[in-house]
Amino acid sequence: MLSIQLVLSEIGVGGEGDNISTVLQIVFLTFFIVMMTYGQKIQAWMMLKNISLSVERLRRMRDEARIHAVRYLKEYSDRSDVEPILDRILQYFWIQPTSLDPTGIVGKIEHILNLRDERIREEVAAIASKANPIQISNIENVIEIGISMDQIYRIVRHFYEFGKKTKSIFIVYQLEAQLPFILQEAEALMGALTAFENCQPIGDGAGALVAARFMYGAEKHRIAKDTVYADVIIDGRTVSVIKAEGPGGNVGKPDQAIARLIEEYGRRPSIIVMVDAALKLEGEETGEVAEGVGAAIGGIGVEKFRIEEVAKKYGIPLYAVVIKQSLKEAISPMNRKIYDGVYEAIERIKRIIREKIPVGGYGIIVGVGNTVGIGQ
Amino acid sequence: MGILSASGNRNRNIVLAVYLLISVIILLFSILFLIQAIQAYSFYQYERGFSLLLTGVVGLALSLYMLSVYMKRPGLIRRRELRKMVTVVECISCDYRNKREYSYGDYVLKEHGECPVCGKKVVVTEIYPEVVGKK
Numbered sequence: 157m158l159s160i161q162l163v164l165s166e167i168g169v170g171g172e173g174d175n176i177s178t179v180l181q182i183v184f185l186t187f188f189i190v191m192m193t194y195g196q197k198i199q200a201w202m203m204l205k206n207i208s209l210s211v212e213r214l215r216r217m218r219d220e221a222r223i224h225a226v227r228y229l230k231e232y233s234d235r236s237d238v239e240p241i242l243d244r245i246l247q248y249f250w251i252q253p254t255s256l257d258p259t260g261i262v263g264k265i266e267h268i269l270n271l272r273d274e275r276i277r278e279e280v281a282a283i284a285s286k287a288n289p290i291q292i293s294n295i296e297n298v299i300e301i302g303i304s305m306d307q308i309y310r311i312v313r314h315f316y317e318f319g320k321k322t323k324s325i326f327i328v329y330q331l332e333a334q335l336p337f338i339l340q341e342a343e344a345l346m347g348a349l350t351a352f353e354n355c356q357p358i359g360d361g362a363g364a365l366v367a368a369r370f371m372y373g374a375e376k377h378r379i380a381k382d383t384v385y386a387d388v389i390i391d392g393r394t395v396s397v398i399k400a401e402g403p404g405g406n407v408g409k410p411d412q413a414i415a416r417l418i419e420e421y422g423r424r425p426s427i428i429v430m431v432d433a434a435l436k437l438e439g440e441e442t443g444e445v446a447e448g449v450g451a452a453i454g455g456i457g458v459e460k461f462r463i464e465e466v467a468k469k470y471g472i473p474l475y476a477v478v479i480k481q482s483l484k485e486a487i488s489p490m491n492r493k494i495y496d497g498v499y500e501a502i503e504r505i506k507r508i509i510r511e512k513i514p515v516g517g518y519g520i521i522v523g524v525g526n527t528v529g530i531g532q
Numbered sequence: 533m534g535i536l537s538a539s540g541n542r543n544r545n546i547v548l549a550v551y552l553l554i555s556v557i558i559l560l561f562s563i564l565f566l567i568q569a570i571q572a573y574s575f576y577q578y579e580r581g582f583s584l585l586l587t588g589v590v591g592l593a594l595s596l597y598m599l600s601v602y603m604k605r606p607g608l609i610r611r612r613e614l615r616k617m618v619t620v621v622e623c624i625s626c627d628y629r630n631k632r633e634y635s636y637g638d639y640v641l642k643e644h645g646e647c648p649v650c651g652k653k654v655v656v657t658e659i660y661p662e663v664v665g666k667k
Contacts, residue, residue: 356617356659357640368641372655373624403639489617489661529659531641 200325203332204316210335211316214309217342221305222246224349225298232284232291245279245299246306248272266458276300290355293382293404294528297352301345308342341483348487352405357529359486362479363432363452365498366505367399367523368532376532379416383408384532390506392515396423398522405528410453411462414520418466425520426513427473428463429505432524433486433494434478443497444480445504452476453524475508477501490529548605555598562591614665620658623647634659 191198222242229238250272253264280295281287287295312331319328351358357365371386378401379385385398396417400408410430417423430452436442451463451474467474479497505521513519565588572581617634621644628649638644642656 354617354634354636355639356634365640372641403642490659492658492660492662495658495660529639531639 196325197323200319200323200328203325203328204320207316207319207328207331207335210339211309211313213339214305214312214342217346218302218305218309221302221346221349224353225295225302228295228298228353229280229284232287232295234285235283238283241279241283242299242302245276246302248276248303262458262461265456269456269458290404293406294352294355297405297526297528298349301349301352304345305342308338308345312338344484344487347484347489351487351489352528355403355405355529357490358526359481359488359490359494360433360525361490361527361530362481362494362498362501363430363523363525364399364402364527364530365490365495365523366431366477366479366501367397367521368402368527368530369498369502370395370505370521370523371397371399371532380409380412382406383410383413385413385417386532390509393509393513394516394518395509395513396425396518396520398520399532400525400527402527402530402532405526407455407524407526409459410522410524411459411466414463414522415466417520418470418472423518423520424470425472426517427475427508428467428520428522429475429477429508430463430522430524431477431479431501431505434480435486436480436482440480441493442481442485442491443493443495443500445497445500446478446480447504447508448476448478450474450476452478453522473512475512477504477508548602551598552602555595555602558591558598559595562588562595564588565591613663615661616664617659618662619656620660621654622657623650623652623654625652626650628654 225242225246226239229242235241250268253261253268255261276296276299277292280292280299284292284295312335315327315331319331348358350356370388370390371384374386374388374397376384376386379398382401382404383398383406384401385396387394387396389395398408398410398413398417400406400410414428418425432452432454434446434452436444451460451467453460453463463474466472479494479501481494481497485491485494509519509521565584569581569584569588572578572584618631619634619638620629620631622629626647626649628647638656638659640656640659644654644656646652647654
């Protein structure tokens, strides 16, 4: 201990004529001047260092998603040029129609999105010649995840590089504030990869599962692209149950199915009940069920618009039942709590039907969501 | 793609080892300064004690920060929940229910043979991940 004291005295720490106080004063003064002059740049540099780690993580995720897609595609393909074709598909984009004249924009968006979906499906079907329609749907979903991961990585990298170039603290602040949400979404997408590859149900399929349980055992009819319906009797009321056709990864066209039942088949439901998965707020329990009114359907808004239009035109009340879950849970394999939510939602819907549809009356139940791993 | 080369990994490990060594040295010196500070205060050498205390605290904060960065470094293998997918099958007529390991091709509402109790249809009702431990 004595020798250590000697060493410390030698370097002027705590000894006679304490040098360290002077050194510390100089250090603090230098630190103050440096921070006054370069404070923002140092802060931006430190934040950029943190962001660079996240960008690297996103790059790894993007590469992993691509590897998954290549492996999955090769399983069902006998072509040797799978990778270059996949790399081309991974960079597909769609251009949103102009909203300068918003009249009819929903139809335009629908048209463009249908075109995009058809193009991807055609490409997949051409490469994966050995896949059946269920597997083609699942491959499409895996590719969609690859496209999303690629876009997320490119956009984050763009702002990171731009922030690095300009050293602008405001750009870096915005990016750092958004990163936790972006990383959460990216991780959730990666969790969905294995679910789609193995055709396992995901949290988003909660609504589809509710519908599937209602229509189990009844005769099913195809009513729109990738969409089926079945007429069932619930407590003396006839109910048409609509869901996407499973067990492949489809979301179907519930809006077209509803419109067809009402306008082409001439059916007049007393109510339409829509059941879907909904994002929970932090602090809320997974699998919690809530009721409300309106069209319970996510997406860009095209289907929601169509359903609202039909409901308004014929004066049909729209009831909504949602099963809450986080974003990660929505695209990860369905967990036990969500199944409990599904069973509760079924009971709630039965109660709504008893309350709102007279005995002998007619209603529609729509199970919204991706039906991967869920039959009917 | 996305996989570091062997030489890249070796360089990274060397840098990490040096970083860890520096962090630990700073930590040890900081503790030493703090012990000296206590000694100085016990001998009523307030000025000396303050210098040592300040140096010790700054060093301790710096070393702990460096160690926390080291612990949170990307690529660190952490203990994660080990999950396996299970499939629940139920009889549509009686109370028969069985949970087994998921097998490829299972999907919810898939008919899965006959009930060993009543002979009616058995269907898959649930497929979900179950925590089986940590790795």
